[in-house]
Amino acid sequence: MxxxxxxxxxxxxxxxxxxxxxxxxxxxxxxxxxxxxxxxxxxxxxxxxxxxxxxxxxxxxxxxxxxxxxxxxxxxxxxxxxxxxxxxxxxxxxxxxxxxxxxxxxxxxxxxxxxxxxxxxxxxxxxxxxxxxxxxxxxxxxxxxxxxxxxxxxxxxxxxxxxxxxxxxxxxxxxxxxxxxxxxxxxxxxxxxxxxxxxxxxxxxxxxxxxxxxxxxxxxxxxxxPRNLFVAGFIGSPSMNFLHAAVEEGRLRTALGDVPVGDRLRRELEGADAPRELILGIRPEHFEDADLIDDDTRQRGMEFTAPVDIVESMGSDKYVYFTVEGERASAAELEELAADAGAADFAGGGSNLVTRLSAESTVTEGQDRRVWFNLEKIHLFDPSTGRNLTLHEGRAAGALAA
Amino acid sequence: MADTTTRAKFRWGLLDVFVVVFALIPVLWIASLSFKTPATLTDGKFIPREWTLENYRSIFSTDQFVRALVNSIGIALIATLIAVVLGAMAAYAISRLDFPGKKLLVGVSLLIAMFPQVSLVSPLFEIERQLGLFDTWPGLILPYITFALPLAIYTLSAFFKQIPWDLEKAAKMDGATQGQAFRRVIAPLAAPGLFTTAILVFIFCWNDFLFAITLTSTERARTVPVALSFFTGESQFEDPTGAICAAAVVITVPIILFVLFFQRRIVSGLTSGAVKG
Known part of the structure; x- marks a missing residue:
């Protein structure tokens, strides 16, 4: 040995x-x-x-x-x-x-x-x-x-x-x-x-x-x-959702609405060579049906409404796929991951969002549904380098960290 | 559907029978001649009217044929053995290793195989006379190996390429040296290839007439195909056809036995179960 x-x-x-x-x-x-x-x-x-x-x-x-x-x-x-x-x-x-x-x-x-x-x-x-x-x-x-x-x-x-x-x-x-x-x-x-x-x-x-x-x-x-976009996208099944996010006046404009950023991140984004566009990553389990959460939890995240595409019931929870409008997140790493998954040529309009909601959720296919997601758990990546900007001393701190 | 397949089978069967008959008739004709008496030799009957073993008795009674048979068997076996062993090592290197000059080596061996042998006969004759190899066993074994090697290398490297490389890696990880990996893992799996090559090389050596007639002069090293051409009857006026036919049958038998014996070893699927898929 x-x-x-x-x-x-x-x-x-x-x-x-x-x-x-x-x-x-x-x-x-x-x-x-x-x-x-x-x-x-x-x-x-x-x-x-x-x-x-x-x-x-x-x-x-x-x-x-x-x-x-x-x-x-x-x-x-x-x-x-x-x-x-x-x-x-x-x-x-x-x-x-x-x-x-x-x-x-x-x-x-x-x-x-x-x-x-x-x-x-x-x-x-x-x-x-x-x-x-x-x-x-x-x-x-x-x-x-x-x-x-x-x-x-x-x-x-x-x-x-x-x-x-x-x-x-x-x-x-x-x-x-x-x-x-x-x-x-x-x-x-x-x-x-x-x-x-x-x-x-x-x-x-x-x-x-x-x-x-x-x-x-x-x-x-x-x-x-995850230290970078590649690791974030590679680990996890279903994998992390990636959305395009434009930096505008201290907020992030995304398909899920304007995401506020905390002081620490704002300082980082104020630099002269800071990226103007980011990639926002959220894992499926950090979404929840907006009807099922208490007010305490609600404050730590934000909500959006989107049409339900497919519902897969796993028994213990539900995988719900939403279609969201807006620009697709693009980066070399993401293309490589898609190619590895064999999905490189699978590109519809808008983005697909995979969420894991509680089994109690009454979501059905075809309806518009209000969904909450946890701002403390989101990751932001620089599309050119793939670096995780929300990582603070090796720990992910979410968007709001002061 | 069933109708067409039966018809197709029938048609193919007919074709097969035709090919087999076409190929076998001359052989059977020789066999038939070898059993005929001199008087009925030219009667044109396929099945001899009078059966005799006299022809066989006569060829085995002369020292000429028996010597030649011993020469043929000895020379062909030794040449086959050496060619297959050398060919196996060369083919293994070609299929497994990446060394400088590999393409050149393969090219040159192909060149040798394609070289018209008849143009080499006179120089070889001179060389062998100078070296004292003329009319000896080594004098035939050497050129046979030379021309059989390219054949051996080609067939064997095709076989080696089919053996999953992972097996060799596994053997190395299990603590085998390169030589041990070859002897204990690769060679047993390449056995069908080795037998196939051995058969091809043996037949090549066994059938050769060109080298055998030019590089021998006496019974010391003369092989059967040449000895046949020197057959004469009891007297100058006697026709040796019957004896030649009997000898031809006798030298065909070892080849058939050789092939039948090794055919059982040429089973495909020897590597099944080694790797998935």
């Missing part, structure tokens, strides 16, 4: 593309860290560099305090689980799991004991004599995990291990992975493009974009205090 330190690690391909740029990351012993980002953000390349499957162009990688830049994967004592499982099809489950131990030249009894133990943990015992071709997706996935844990390495690397499973199995395996990691206490680096996996699994989440780290922190912190 060991800590993993990435010190200004970069990856530059021979054709000049920079896949990973100056990544600094300290992963503590026993920590579960998730690398997350859209495809092409460099998360897999980073993982492969830790594994030793890709050379490091510059920077230093230390595992357990030892520089391993030039060490072959086999000398790094780390195990990896691949997205494709990469089971050896010519070997049985037992042989697959025993393979790393046989290469390590352990004696037969030790190998059998270790394989049996790992098989028991992963409930693979009845399958030990089967070939991978005769296993289901979930079973193959567990064999791949078994092959990783069987030799008790310093660290586990997992490259989107669950993305080939169907939705139900994925949720199930997520808890298996989580429990296994807690049980073994082995340092784990886990790559995924699924923000739900990132939020639920990790001790800490590293959000990457275009080869650079955007923000590192515990899931809740990333959710509550």
């Amino acid at each position: 060991a800590d993993i330190v990435l010190d200004k690690v970069s990856k530059k391909f021979p054709d000049g593309t920079v896949a990973v740029a100056d990544v600094d990351l300290e992963i503590a012993d026993g920590e579960f860290v998730i690398l997350v980002g859209p495809s092409g953000c460099g998360k897999s390349t980073t993982l492969n560099m830790i594994a030793g499957l890709e050379d490091i162009s510059s920077g230093e990688l230390r595992i357990g305090g030892q520089r391993v830049n030039d060490k072959a994967p086999r000398d790094r004592d780390i195990a990896m689980v691949f997205q494709s499982y990469a089971l050896y099809p010519n070997m049985t489950v037992r042989e697959n799991m025993a393979f790393p131990l046989r290469l390590a030249k352990l004696d037969k009894e030790t190998i059998n004991a270790k394989v049996d133990e790992a098989a028991k943990v992963l409930e693979l015992t009845p399958l030990l004599d089967r070939k991978p071709a005769n296993l289901s997706g979930g079973q193959r996935q567990r064999v791949a995990m078994g092959r990783a844990i069987v030799r008790q390495p310093k660290a586990f690397l997992m490259d989107e291990p669950l993305s080939n499973l169907d939705a139900k199995l994925r949720v199930q395996m997520r808890t298996v992975v989580s429990r296994l990691q807690k049980q073994l206490g082995t340092t784990t680096v886990y790559v995924t493009h699924d923000q739900t996996e990132a939020m639920t699994l990790g001790d800490r989440v590293v959000i990457m974009r275009g080869g650079a780290v955007q923000q590192v922190g515990p899931p809740q912190e990333l959710y509550d205090n």
Whole structure:
């Protein structure tokens, strides 16, 4: 077991593309860290560099305090689980799991004991004599995990291990992975493009974009205090709503009405080079049906009226989609996020607003509805840099902060 | 719908039968000739009126044919083995690694495969005489390997490319060296490709006449196709047709056995279950 330190690690391909740029990351012993980002953000390349499957162009990688830049994967004592499982099809489950131990030249009894133990943990015992071709997706996935844990390495690397499973199995395996990691206490680096996996699994989440780290922190912190537009849009499902906001006479003109700003933000917006246009971000759960809130709460936010487009009842609450008129928020980050979600070409007139209202709300499709939203929870972003202007000493302070 | 598919099947079946008959008739004709007596050899009957094994007895009674058979088997097997082992290593490098000069290497090997062999015969003859390789086993094995290698490299690199790269990465992560990853994970999965290549190379060596006739002069290294051309009858006036046919049947049998034996190994789907999708 060991800590993993990435010190200004970069990856530059021979054709000049920079896949990973100056990544600094300290992963503590026993920590579960998730690398997350859209495809092409460099998360897999980073993982492969830790594994030793890709050379490091510059920077230093230390595992357990030892520089391993030039060490072959086999000398790094780390195990990896691949997205494709990469089971050896010519070997049985037992042989697959025993393979790393046989290469390590352990004696037969030790190998059998270790394989049996790992098989028991992963409930693979009845399958030990089967070939991978005769296993289901979930079973193959567990064999791949078994092959990783069987030799008790310093660290586990997992490259989107669950993305080939169907939705139900994925949720199930997520808890298996989580429990296994807690049980073994082995340092784990886990790559995924699924923000739900990132939020639920990790001790800490590293959000990457275009080869650079955007923000590192515990899931809740990333959710509550996103440092920039990209992080805000990437984390959360359904994702944060973004609206265009024009700065006018100390107020923000938006499709939801004029939003007042507090002193702190006003000072920031008075600067000569301050942006004249902002992007306003609100998470779906910070809206509420205006009929259902008390006066105390009402004062902390503002209200608007908009036509209800679609109502999705989840039982515990309702997802209500509104159509609001006005300019769409536009920024490079938002386009990238839309492209990653496959919605780049999906652009109607006006903006869509996703809200999560209480289940008691009597909202119905087609009607105009009065909706309240919490001004203390909104985020404002500079569209050119993506920076979160409402972030004060790392904490989101909303629009009204004095 | 059902009607058209039956008709289509029928038509395809007819075509298949035609192709098979077209290809097999000469072979069967030779087989038939090999069982005929000298007197009935030219009677034009497909099925021999008088069956005899005399032709077979006669070819195996002469040292000439038996020697040639031993030469053929030995030379073809050794050349196949070496070509497949070297070809596998080269193909693995070509399909997996990015090294300077890779395109050149592939280009040159293709060039060798396309080079008209007949134009190389005289220089090779001179070279081999100087080196003392003329009329020896290595004297044939070497050119066979040279011309079989491009073939081997091409077929094998196609097979290696089909093997998921993740398997190799997984092997490396599991603690294997490059060599161990190749021997224990990649090679077993490439087995169908290795067998296919072995068959192709073996047939190439087995059937060669050009090199065998120019680079040999005695029974020391003469292979069967050449030995056949030196067949004579008991006397100057006797027609060796029957004996030649019997020999031709005898040298076709190993090829058929070879293919049938390895065909069972050429099963597709050996990599199924390795990776998803």
